[in-house]
Amino acid sequence: MSGIEREPTEVRIPKAALDAFAAALSVRTVAMRTWPNDGLEWMYPVGTWEEAHLEVALLPGGEEVWLRMATDRSSVAVWTIEQWWEFAGELPGATPPPA
Incomplete structure (x- = not known):
């Protein structure tokens, strides 16, 4: 990892925010x-910057994915890359993860 560390926190991601991100990612x-x-490049659904939205960043090294709500950028949920591929693999038109 790039030396970026976070304290464990509870992150509440509304299903609507996760669904909106999944829909944006799938198309x-x-x-x-x-x-x-943090210098990370965060992804978010186009056109949602001015409203509450989910933001996702792939950490350098590709071993973790961070998720946070725009309404509380101090709290981050951490997914393994395997969890991310499982999530992304369920989206319409998904391609399998790299071998």
């Missing part, structure tokens, strides 16, 4: 913005 309509505090 490839996510935008990306580099956050100055």
Whole structure:
């Protein structure tokens, strides 16, 4: 990992926010913005920047994926890359993870 560390926190991600992100990801309509505090490139559904939305970042090294709500960027949920591929693999038009 790149030296970025987080304290374990509870992150509440509304199902609607996760569904909106999944829909945007499945049709490839996510935008990306580099956050100055951590230098990570966060993905979010296009057109949602001004409203509550889910943001997702792949950590350098590709072993973890971070998820956070725009309404509380101090709390981050951590998924393994395997959890991410399981989630992404269920989306319409998904391609299998790289071998």
